[in-house]
Amino acid sequence: MIRLLAAIGGPVVAALASIGRLTRFAVTALLRVVQPPWYPAQVAQQMLTIGWLSLPVVGLTAVFTGSALAQQIFIGGSRFNAASTVPAVTVIGVVRELGPVLGGLMVAGRVASAMAAELGTMRVTEQIDALVTLRTDPYRWLVGPRILAAILVMPALVLVSNALGVMGGWLLATQRLGFNSAQYLATTARYLEVDDVVSSLVKAAVFGFFIALMGCYHGYHSGGGAAGVGKATTNAVVSSFILILLSNLIITVIVFGS
């Protein structure tokens, strides 16, 4: 019986300890974001890395997904004479779900891994210890700017992603499915609501927070040389994917569930 309890209790305690460590890390980092001194050059550099350099991959994902979505809605809708719903369903699907979620996942794959690898390398090469000995708080210099930049830049990135996703659907619908261009755009505009856009941007900011948090957390606590950095990178990507999908579900239920 004791063995059974130990077998169950050990992992539970370990999981609770991990949650506690992560929460403390997140709170410390967020406090550093709001308290001076700030490092605007670091934030700008991270905004460039996270936002501008992610644009090609996020944009391509949005265009291809928007096009594929329009094609599927057309095929499905044709079965019950509802092919005309393509513009409305595409814009709702892209803006509410696919734009932020796929954009978030693509950025997580690109950015969370890079952050974990960079901070992990800094940890194992003692650069983080060097920062501390130079009286610079690593949370303030490394973690805070990454989290702030991700929260600020992800909504802009998702806004572009949404526009490109809708454009992908429009391109396919007008070039391949025989839709009238002006009518398609007018229907799109009529069905797009402010709540859709706001929820999309809120999701993006939350995803940005989780992406940077996971990248920094796993990198910061990396150990064990190259293997440790590799493990931190994998953990950062997997955990940010899970948190993006979970938080997306929660936000969707809260905003649209009623």
Added chain:
Amino acid sequence: MTGPRIAFAGVKKAFGKRQVLNGIDLAVAPGESLVIIGGSGTGKSVTLKCLLGLIPIDAGSIRVDGQEVAGLKGAALDQHRTRFGMLFQGGALFDSLPVWRNISFALGGSVAERRAAAIDNLARVGLGPEVADLKPSELSGGMQKRVALARAIAARPPIILFDEPTAGLDPITAAVINNLIRTLVTDLAITAITITHDMTTVHSVADRVAMIHAGTIIWHGARAELEGCDNPYVRQFITGSAEGPIKVPGVR
């Protein structure tokens, strides 16, 4: 008579079940260059990190200029660290910053002033201003060590810690680094602690030598006393013999 600048008394530190420091007792006088020798995994680097407050100790006392280090937090810990410069084993230069910004990282003033200070410190370690705008990855291992040395002395701290300063360097570059350390320690009247396996570093840099084994200081004395020392651990270490009381883990 002044007291020691740095004093360790009964310092203990364990990581899980592994007792790394097992009662370190050590004192370093102002302006003295102490070299700590010892095998890998004996607690040399941990000793330095405890002194800097990077790793909290489990028991004992570390005093710097009479002030207790254990328990320092926040601004007091930052203030404690202003006394130190540190040369890390691999240099630990920030990859994303050019050389001059690495050196002037902890310095105040305008960009022009910090750049000028960086170039001045580069000159102290024998490097020209053309290095200032390079990234650390563009430098050789020896140049990286020199830049890291320039960063360690940039704020003119009264104490500098050197962690394996010649590790991974060829003998000639290692000799240059050793000479630089000795010159800087003498010229800037710095108190220095160097940890190393390299006996050339010991002979070039040390005023006094301490040997650490299994987390304890097992011998210490003036450099001149080292060769005549009859401690079997010290004899084995300085002669580099495989036979003796020190056993390498995993080797029969």
